[in-house]
Amino acid sequence: MQRIHGALKRxxxxxxxxxxxxxxxxxxxQIVPADSVNYFDLEHPHDIGRLAEPxxxxxxxxxxxxxxxxxxxxxxxxxLRVLADRTPLPARFLVLGSASPALLRxxxxxxxxxxxxxxxxxxxLDEAGVAEQLCHWLRGGFPxxxxxxxxxxxxxxxxxxVQTFLERxxxxxxxxxxxxxxxxxxxxxxxxxxxxxxxxxxxxxxGIGETTVRRYLDLLGDLFMVRQLPAWHANLKKRQxxxxxxxxxDTGLLHYLLGIRDRGxxxxxxxxxxxxxxxxxxxxxxxxxxxxxxxxxxxxxxxIDLLLIKYGRMLGIECKRVDAPAVTPxxxxxxxxxxxxxxxxxxPGTRRFVLxxxxxxxxxxxxxxxxxxxxxx
Numbered sequence: 001m002q003r004i005h006g007a008l009k010r011x012x013x014x015x016x017x018x019x020x021x022x023x024x025x026x027x028x029x030q031i032v033p034a035d036s037v038n039y040f041d042l043e044h045p046h047d048i049g050r051l052a053e054p055x056x057x058x059x060x061x062x063x064x065x066x067x068x069x070x071x072x073x074x075x076x077x078x079x080l081r082v083l084a085d086r087t088p089l090p091a092r093f094l095v096l097g098s099a100s101p102a103l104l105r106x107x108x109x110x111x112x113x114x115x116x117x118x119x120x121x122x123x124x125l126d127e128a129g130v131a132e133q134l135c136h137w138l139r140g141g142f143p144x145x146x147x148x149x150x151x152x153x154x155x156x157x158x159x160x161x162v163q164t165f166l167e168r169x170x171x172x173x174x175x176x177x178x179x180x181x182x183x184x185x186x187x188x189x190x191x192x193x194x195x196x197x198x199x200x201x202x203x204x205x206x207g208i209g210e211t212t213v214r215r216y217l218d219l220l221g222d223l224f225m226v227r228q229l230p231a232w233h234a235n236l237k238k239r240q241x242x243x244x245x246x247x248x249x250d251t252g253l254l255h256y257l258l259g260i261r262d263r264g265x266x267x268x269x270x271x272x273x274x275x276x277x278x279x280x281x282x283x284x285x286x287x288x289x290x291x292x293x294x295x296x297x298x299x300x301x302x303x304i305d306l307l308l309i310k311y312g313r314m315l316g317i318e319c320k321r322v323d324a325p326a327v328t329p330x331x332x333x334x335x336x337x338x339x340x341x342x343x344x345x346x347x348p349g350t351r352r353f354v355l356x357x358x359x360x361x362x363x364x365x366x367x368x369x370x371x372x373x374x375x376x377x
Contacts, residue, residue, distance in 0.1 A: 001027065004094070004118055008064060011116035012084035013093045015070075018120035019224035019249075020098045020169060021161060023143050025068055027120070028096055032066045038091075042069040054079045062090045071099040071173060077111060084114045099173060100222040121224075122146070122250060125283050130365045137279050138266055140252020151262045158256040162186075165223075175219060181206065185216050189226060189246060190257040194274030196243045196297070197228070217246075224249055229281070232294035232307050236337055241297040247278040254278070277319040280346050280364065281306055284317055288371045302333040304343070308371075315375055316343035323349060327356045335359070344374045 004027070007014040016024050025041075032039050038061055040047045050057050054076055058065065070076060080093055122141025125133060132146075139145045139154045142161070148154035166179040166186075188202045197217070199210040206213070220226040228244040248254035254275060260266050266275070285293055290308040297303040306317035316334055318325075325345045334340055335358060344362040345355060353361050366373040 001030065004031070007116045007118050008092050008094065011092075011114065012089060013080055013095060013111050013115040015095045015097060015115055015117045016120055017097050017100065017117055017224075019122075019142075020165070021142050021144065022120060022122045022224075024096045024098075024120055026143075028066045028068060028094060031094065032064055037061070038063060038065045040065070040067045042067065042072040051076070055082070058083055058091070063092075064094055065091050066094045066096065068096045070095045070097045081111055081114065084111065098169070098223065100224065121282075121286060124286050125364075126287070126368045130368070133364065134263060137251055137276065138255060138260075138263055140250040140255070142250060142252060145252045154252070155256060155261050158252055162253065162256065165225075169223070170219070173223075177216065177219070181208075182216060182219075185213070186220065186225070187257045189217070189220070190248065190254055191271070192246050193248050193254055193271060194277050195246060196231075196241055197246050198243065225253065227282070229293065229295050229306075232296040232338075234296070234338055236298075238302075238337070239299040241299065245295045247281055249282055251275055251279045251282075273321055276321045277305060280319040280367075281317075283364075284308075284346070284367050284374070287367045287369075288374060290371070296334065296338065298333075302330045302337075304330065304334045304338075304340075307338075307340075310371055313341045314338065316340045317374070318343060318345045320345055320347045322347060325355065325361045327359055331356075331359055342375055346374075 004014065004016065016028065018024050040051060042048060051073065058079065067076065083091065084093065123136070123143055123146055124141065125136055128136040128141070128146060136146060139148070145154045145157050148157055162183070166182055170177060170182065185202060185206060188205060199213045203210045203213045217226065217228070221228050225248070227247045227249050229247060230244050231241050233240055233242065255266065258269065258271055260269055266272055284306060288308055288310070290310045292309040294307040295305055296307055304316045305319050308315045308317065318331065325347045331343055335343065341358070343359045345359065346362050346364055346367065348364055350363050352363060352366065355361055362374060
């Protein structure tokens with residue numbers, strides 16, 4: 001909430017971006033009540049009618065104006081540009097979207113220099129509470145999934161979410177992708193979670209070209225379902241991996257598509273380790289808010305799960321779901337070849353301790369302190 005208020009003080013237009021059902025609307029209604037004349041929900045027929053003539057509807061408003069589900073009306077961005085250029089400025093605009101700037105291209109083209117983007121996901125570990133970490137990992141961060149009364153209800157909510165996403169949300173954005181095909185592709189991606197991307201296998205399985213598969217992956221990324229973590233390339237005399245690494249941004253959806261219903265199934269599942277790695281990667285990125293993020297790997301087998309660049313430092317993150325993490329050859333190679341400042345090995349334990357020079361075992365709970373919690377000076 002503080003971040004949004006700060007952005008509204010600095011910028012004339014603030015775009016709050018995140019997946020559907022992650023809590024954007026709830027947050028916006030704490031700033032502007034839903035029954036206010038300054039609130040527009042583009043899924044509500046009444047508000048759609050009010051914006052039939054958008055300039056006339058918005059011109060006379062004062063204070064903060066909220067426009068929810070703006071991806072339904074990208075033609076509003078040129079209007080917002082005109083309204084944001086008024087002097088004195090009678091209103092600032094908080095715009096909520098469930099698609100990335102790549103899909104809301106007009107926002108960057110029309111509002112250049114006037115807009116600030118604030119990303120939002122579901123509940124973070126900090127918001128869920130460290131005591132609920134296992135539940136948060138299993139169910140994911142979507143509020144209705146995490147807060148469900150039992151595992152069966154949570155699983156059913158995620159099932160309905162996926163069905164609605166495929167059958168309604170994707171077509172409304174203008175993508176003519178058969179829901180069954182995209183569901184099959186999404187399920188394949190679940191089995192690739194935590195791996196470097198290779199389009200050949202899903203393309204063969206679906207009987208479509210690799211270019212089409214790439215388009216499907218980009219679509220899921222633009223709708224905040226999948227993260228494509230880019231590979232870092234250093235000037236080394238080694239063959240380095242160049243393809244991105246694929247992660248589900250919400251482990252609850254990952255577990256639904258893998259058919260994991262409870263903690264016992266999660267512990268026994270062969271993708272359990274990869275799931276935990278992706279969970280840690282997402283929570284670290286939310287808490288640390290680095291300027292740039294990558295992974296690094298060589299064809300000889302050396303790898304670092306996450307590279308963070310912030311304040312001119314390059315820092316490594318390794319995710320180890322073990323009781324007693326140890327230094328690996330990959331860590332030593334990364335320290336030497338990439339000139340990393342430090343490496344934090346994040347594990348589920350509670351004790352922080354040094355593993356080697358510039359390598360430290362860090363409890364998962366320490367990420368709640370952001371970059372300072374991971375790498376205290």
